[in-house]
Amino acid sequence: MLSLNASDPTAFRVHPSQVSQQPGSLANGTHVPPLLYSSPSPTASIVWVNTLWLLSLVFSLTSALSALLMRQWSRKYTELPHIPSLSCERARVRSFLFLGTIKYEMHLAVEMIPMLLHLSAFLFLVGLVIFFYPIHKTIAIVLSISVGLLGVAYLTLTILPCVYRNCPYRTPMSGIFWCLWHTFAFLVVFCLQWILRRLHALLVPYNLGDVKSPRQRKLTEWLEGIENVLNNHRQCLRDGFQDSIVRVALDAPEIVDLKALAWLLKLPALAEKSKIQNFIANTPGETIVQLMNVPAGSGRSIFRDHLFALLRSCAPGTVGLDEDMRRSRLLVCLDAVHRIVKASSANYGVSPSESVLSDVRTNFANMGLMRALWADTDPAIRLVSRSICALLARHLLLRPNGREEPELDWLKEVVGSPPNAGDNYFDDIVTVDRMNLKSFVYGVLSIQTDKLSSKDATVFAETLAILMNAGGRTSLSRDIFEEQLTAFVHWTENDDDKHRDEVIGKLRDMLQAFKRHSEQQRRNTM
Numbered sequence: 001m002l003s004l005n006a007s008d009p010t011a012f013r014v015h016p017s018q019v020s021q022q023p024g025s026l027a028n029g030t031h032v033p034p035l036l037y038s039s040p041s042p043t044a045s046i047v048w049v050n051t052l053w054l055l056s057l058v059f060s061l062t063s064a065l066s067a068l069l070m071r072q073w074s075r076k077y078t079e080l081p082h083i084p085s086l087s088c089e090r091a092r093v094r095s096f097l098f099l100g101t102i103k104y105e106m107h108l109a110v111e112m113i114p115m116l117l118h119l120s121a122f123l124f125l126v127g128l129v130i131f132f133y134p135i136h137k138t139i140a141i142v143l144s145i146s147v148g149l150l151g152v153a154y155l156t157l158t159i160l161p162c163v164y165r166n167c168p169y170r171t172p173m174s175g176i177f178w179c180l181w182h183t184f185a186f187l188v189v190f191c192l193q194w195i196l197r198r199l200h201a202l203l204v205p206y207n208l209g210d211v212k213s214p215r216q217r218k219l220t221e222w223l224e225g226i227e228n229v230l231n232n233h234r235q236c237l238r239d240g241f242q243d244s245i246v247r248v249a250l251d252a253p254e255i256v257d258l259k260a261l262a263w264l265l266k267l268p269a270l271a272e273k274s275k276i277q278n279f280i281a282n283t284p285g286e287t288i289v290q291l292m293n294v295p296a297g298s299g300r301s302i303f304r305d306h307l308f309a310l311l312r313s314c315a316p317g318t319v320g321l322d323e324d325m326r327r328s329r330l331l332v333c334l335d336a337v338h339r340i341v342k343a344s345s346a347n348y349g350v351s352p353s354e355s356v357l358s359d360v361r362t363n364f365a366n367m368g369l370m371r372a373l374w375a376d377t378d379p380a381i382r383l384v385s386r387s388i389c390a391l392l393a394r395h396l397l398l399r400p401n402g403r404e405e406p407e408l409d410w411l412k413e414v415v416g417s418p419p420n421a422g423d424n425y426f427d428d429i430v431t432v433d434r435m436n437l438k439s440f441v442y443g444v445l446s447i448q449t450d451k452l453s454s455k456d457a458t459v460f461a462e463t464l465a466i467l468m469n470a471g472g473r474t475s476l477s478r479d480i481f482e483e484q485l486t487a488f489v490h491w492t493e494n495d496d497d498k499h500r501d502e503v504i505g506k507l508r509d510m511l512q513a514f515k516r517h518s519e520q521q522r523r524n525t526m
Helices: 016-028 044-082 087-103 106-132 137-163 174-203 214-250 255-265 273-281 285-293 302-314 323-343 354-364 367-374 379-398 405-415 429-445 454-467 478-492 500-525
Strands: none
Touching (some): 302 354, 367 379, 379 429, 429 454, 429 478, 429 500
């Protein structure tokens, strides 16, 4: 391609001087052979086409050969540790080979294989464009546009993961572009920092960095910003491309996890009741509250819809479930609702919104469901359902804005109303708050024949602490709890309830146990 073919008949031409020699040669009986022209020099396009195509061939063959070698190396890496018979010796061989892959940067060799193949493809396409320009302009232009669009798309896919760390698209050149970009930016910012430091030394006095003028203050702010940018580029170069993505992901806000969980809850597989039950049972309370606060496209939380559907499937009176399975599912639902309500009073770090609590009161803690749960034979179901209502009632009582008629009716159902109570009865917040505490305590202990289990006793004590404004489990004020519980015992001694003596006896036993536990903790800390 770079020279003429000597066997081609058209390569031979008769020189003009030979024409004049032909008659004489014929007369003399001699023959003058035609002279062969020297081959003309190849054009620049021919040189470029051959260079690009040959390089493309070399790179593609190198990529194929490297892939074959990498496969053989990987097979040896997996086979060699199985040669020894003892497990400790196998572990030693595997560790030895693993350290070798780290020492000789085997991951770079793996990344080079697709890089060579990509480079080979682009060299061939560029050579194809150059080849068609002398032949046919239209074809060359169409090829140029196609290859240009492909190059722009490839460059975009290379740069995107360097700008947006969560971008799933990348090419083998992304890591190289990452290093080049941050190295260049680091050098530019370093030079800019050096200039600003010189200006800072001239304009800002050294007396403890005292900044007096707006110009000095602005210069100081610029210098601090430049130093932060420089440290960021330095950290990116130190971490590398992949580790930098991991660092940014770990520093991302919690809303990322919530959005991922909300997307997971949209999957049809989680519509199965057993799977959503396991999901709710293994989700921390704080995450449950956050999921309830994250609305979906319809304005309502997907987690809320799953929880409500699960609760309806195991509510009292439902059929089709084994009784033990129904109670287990019901306890999971009640525990999730209890965590949501408790977060409105306890220090969980996150609180449910007012709309979430209103929805819980209307749909999850309506009296049609709660009264059936208060009379359940399972003490855990009775306790948790009572605690949900008591905590919701306290939130309504302490809410600064007014209460609507449905909320007041619900409060009367939970707290109760003494005879001859006036219309403004709920204006006396202190009295109603104490009645709410009494309703919870009597509702749990009056029908509790056996001693509460350790888990139920913990739930009961946490709810008591919140209702008595003594904190929760994580921030329990023992002195306030003991004082408020003692005052409540004295207050209930004047009641004429038939369960009064039984309830007071259980409360006193709890108070004595609490005092012994507090005294033991004080001794342990001394």
